[in-house]
Amino acid sequence: MSRRGLDESDFHSRPSKRGSRPRTKQRPEHSDAVTGLVTGVDRGRYTLLVGDATGNASDETVVTAMKARELTRTRVVVGDRVDVVGDVSGGEGSLARIVRIQERTSTLRRTADDTDPFERIVVANADQLVIVTALAQPEPRTGMIDRCVVAAYDAGMSVLLCLTKADLASPDVLRELYEPLGVEVVVTRRAPSGDLGDGANREADGANRAGQTAGGLVLAPESVEEVRDRLRGLVSVLVGHSGVGKSTLINALVPEAKRATGVVNDVTGRGRQTSTSAVALRLPVAETYDGWVVDTPGVRSFGLAHVExxxxxxxxxxxxxxxxxxxxxxxxxxxxxxxxxxxxxxxxxxxxxxxxxxxxxxxxxxxxxxxxxxx
Known part of the structure; x- marks a missing residue:
């Protein structure tokens, strides 16, 4: 049997260390990159706002992006300002590429427990941590509140303690515990759905209808506005156990958010987790926007192994x-x-x-x- 002729496809070269060219460490400058704000993360895809991310929402484009190869081991989180190249049109099926993460002004971190050496970044570039705690159903856990305060102070953030369900219990004890620490306290209460006032404040009235709970209760309009006043002009991240009313509060503050709400288990006293990923939402104030709120999944623990x-x-x-x-x-x-x-x-x-x-x-x-x- 004759042997067929050889061609270039039959040649296989294994370059030696001496003869191969080293991979260049130079990276492209991406001078044409635009800035985007990360508002959501879902399985390796990042939702960004590209354009005027601080003022006029009409000048922004919602863009889907992925990380560049050189950022494989770098975590991109909600709140990050990033440089993006590629297709930033925001059209269906378009995909941009994140090539740089801009310097962070703050980084809220937690660990799984106090022995875990691996830090989880909750959110970047936030100004304020809002600890949402129910006064009853479920009962408040001061140890958890303390840990959140420590994490916020470690990150250089201010703290706002939001006490929900004041129609079920008094907030006085928790006020006395945390106001000496310089922690601001704001209280919300629920009211029957028919008790929404005269409807003069359309913004609060609409927000309350959006935040209606399964039990036919809504947040009192004046308490929603008190919280809104504490959030204006800031990037605020909301943290709390499942079942404390965090998603209900988000829906009252940002009616178009439509975050799922749950109920508290009568046996365990714990809530069912409804938020599955962090998301940044614009805070509507009157007829414009002034600030951001970041909703996070309910947490059961807040490790502080990283805090000195x-x-x-x-x-x-x-x-x-x-x-x-x-x-x-x-x-x-x-x-x-x-x-x-x-x-x-x-x-x-x-x-x-x-x-x-x-x-x-x-x-x-x-x-x-x-x-x-x-x-």
Whole structure:
């Protein structure tokens, strides 16, 4: 049998280390890239707003994008400002490419637990963490609130504690716990669907109908507006357990959001998770937009393995200044010997001592929450 002739397809070369050219480390500058705001993440696809992402919504385009190969190991999250190339027309079937992540102003992180070395980024570039907690059904968990406050202060964010279902229980105890920490507190209550006022405030009235719960209850319009006032002009991320009314509040604030709402299990006392991914929504104010709200899935724990004591102290300027006099290695806890914070209390005037003691006790409670339970 004759042997067929060989051609170039039969030649296979294995380049040697000596003879092969090294892959260049130079990357294209992408000078034609445009800026986009990440508003949603779903299985490797990113929803972006390209254009004027701070003012006029009519000048924006909704674009779907994926990460460039060089960003494979870099996490892109809701709130990120990114540089995008490719098809940014927003047309059906179009796909752009994220080539750079711009510098973040803040990064809210959490870990699965206090021993987990891997950090999860919840959201980027947020100004304020809104901790949504029900006063009843389910019962409030102060350990969880403490941990969220610690994570926010570590990220350099301000904190707003939103207490829901005030028609079922009083907010006074939680106010006394968190206001000494500089945490603002806002309270919402539910009202029967017929108790919506005279309809003069169309925005609040429409928002309440959108936020109606399965039990025929809606959020009182005045409480919705009080929350809205605290969110204006800011990027606020809402965090809370399932069943606390977070999605109902989102629907009242942003009627077009149409976030799914759930109920609390009568046996376990826990809510059913309805939000499955983080999403950024524009906050409507009157006839325009002023701020963003980021809805996140309900969380059961908030690990703080990434938080250092020094970072937490920085959030309390008065205590941080006093703590400079502490001995090296001082834990600043109640059992710490020679802690300068205790001397600060003892040396304070009689009329200031109760307020200082309340603030120090609150700080130490937060400090303990780094290694204590979140229940």
């Amino acid at each position: 004591v020094a970072h937490l102290l920085h959030a309390f300027e008065d205590l941080d200044e006093v703590a400079q006099e502490c001995p090296r290695g001082c834990t600043h806890l109640a059992d710490a010997p020679d802690c300068a914070l205790d001397d600060w209390i003892e040396a304070s005037p009689e009329d200031e001592r109760p307020a200082r003691a309340a603030r120090l006790n609150s700080f130490r409670r937060l400090l303990s929450s780094r290694t204590g339970p979140d229940a």
